[in-house]
Amino acid sequence: MAPLLDIAKLSLSFRTESGPARVLDQIDLLVQPGEIVGLVGESGCGKTTLARAILGTLPERLTEIGSGHIRLDGVDMLRDDQATERLRGRVVTFVPQDPFASFNPLFRIRAQIGDLMRWKTPRRTASRFGWRSRAEQKADDEAVLAMLDTVQLPQPRRILEKYPHELSGGQRQRVMIAMALLPEPRLIIADEPTTALDVTVQAQILGLLRRLAVERGVSVLFTTHDLGAAWEICDRVVVMYAGQTAEIAPREAFFAHPRHPYTRMLLQSLPEEGRDAVGIPGAVPSPLQPPPGCRFNPRCPRMTGICRDERPALSGQHGAHQVACHHPVAVSEVAGNV
Numbered sequence: 001m002a003p004l005l006d007i008a009k010l011s012l013s014f015r016t017e018s019g020p021a022r023v024l025d026q027i028d029l030l031v032q033p034g035e036i037v038g039l040v041g042e043s044g045c046g047k048t049t050l051a052r053a054i055l056g057t058l059p060e061r062l063t064e065i066g067s068g069h070i071r072l073d074g075v076d077m078l079r080d081d082q083a084t085e086r087l088r089g090r091v092v093t094f095v096p097q098d099p100f101a102s103f104n105p106l107f108r109i110r111a112q113i114g115d116l117m118r119w120k121t122p123r124r125t126a127s128r129f130g131w132r133s134r135a136e137q138k139a140d141d142e143a144v145l146a147m148l149d150t151v152q153l154p155q156p157r158r159i160l161e162k163y164p165h166e167l168s169g170g171q172r173q174r175v176m177i178a179m180a181l182l183p184e185p186r187l188i189i190a191d192e193p194t195t196a197l198d199v200t201v202q203a204q205i206l207g208l209l210r211r212l213a214v215e216r217g218v219s220v221l222f223t224t225h226d227l228g229a230a231w232e233i234c235d236r237v238v239v240m241y242a243g244q245t246a247e248i249a250p251r252e253a254f255f256a257h258p259r260h261p262y263t264r265m266l267l268q269s270l271p272e273e274g275r276d277a278v279g280i281p282g283a284v285p286s287p288l289q290p291p292p293g294c295r296f297n298p299r300c301p302r303m304t305g306i307c308r309d310e311r312p313a314l315s316g317q318h319g320a321h322q323v324a325c326h327h328p329v330a331v332s333e334v335a336g337n338v
């Protein structure tokens with residue numbers, strides 16, 4: 001099957017006063033149609049930058065593409081501006097971390113969803129300039145009400161009359177999920193979509209996102225530093241470390257047999273009953289002066305000379321368990337981390 005999203009050898013830097021910050025370094029990532037992929041890693045590993053690169057929302061003036069490609073549905077998202085513009089908001093949509101910041105506080109939800117539908121309705125035929133026929137508009141209005149109901153917002157007509165501040169955090173995120181689904185996309189990028197919510201609401205929202213994506217065959221690329229959330233929702237997990245792909249594994253294998261020392265330490269750092277969360281010693285290196293070779297080498301208990309000299313390649317076939325490490329953990333060494 002052709003992947004829906006195909007990212008290969010993507011390197012990207014930000015221009016800063018102190019020189020180029022190489023935030024993404026030869027990233028490889030494939031997302032198949034209908035697949036839910038989690039992008040995990042500590043803060044500063046480049047998850048948001050990768051999500052924004054796919055969406056084409058990085059500041060152009062400050063961004064330098066070094067190499068590689070991002071293809072969505074065959075379109076070169078880094079070089080074909082017109083096609084990218086067509087896909088953005090239609091074929092690929094976005095669920096943000098903080099929905100409050102993404103709404104305009106001055107307008108009712110009705111106006112904000114109405115604006116989205118004017119430009120991104122899947123029923124749009126000739127309405128290139130935001131014009132819709134009466135029949136199209138009526139169909140869109142019905143689709144909006146049905147979608148609000150689908151994301152379990154009772155009394156959708158009342159929700160439409162509210163201002164963003166009149167909704168709870170969970171309700172706002174449900175509206176955001178509705179808005180991400182209304183254009184009938186093929187890929188949703190959800191950037192830490194539940195971080196700003198209470199724990200109980202987080203679980204509901206993740207469950208909802210997964211159910212709707214599966215029902216509609218929509219792929220989801222979900223960034224999180226919360227491995228529990230990745231367990232809840234993902235089919236496959238991609239671990240990023242300091243702008244590099246460290247490991248890619250199906251969900252069960254990821255939690256049961258992590259092969260990269262970083263993944264293993266991430267999992268071991270999770271809080272357990274009777275034990276507080278323990279951090280990984282050291283910090284993610286600055287992208288201004290990343291260590292040579294494997295970027296994890298200064299924090300790695302398995303580090304040897306080769307780790308400083310040579311960057312490890314990502315081994316294995318797509319779809320299988322892949323790891324970029326000179327000294328990966330053997331399956332026999334792991335006693336199950338689930």
Ligand SMILES: Nc1ncnc2c1ncn2[C@@H]1O[C@H](COP(=O)(O)OP(=O)(O)OP(=O)(O)O)[C@@H](O)[C@H]1O
Pocket residue numbers: 014015016021023041042043044045046047048049050062225286287
């Ligand atoms: N505009 C920018 N200019 C320079 N450096 C930047 C810029 N934006 C992000 N960075 C740097 O890029 C690196 C990756 O940041 P990014 O936000 O993508 O990481 P992340 O994994 O999403 O972290 P978080 O979970 O905290 O959002 C960090 O070192 C960050 O400081």
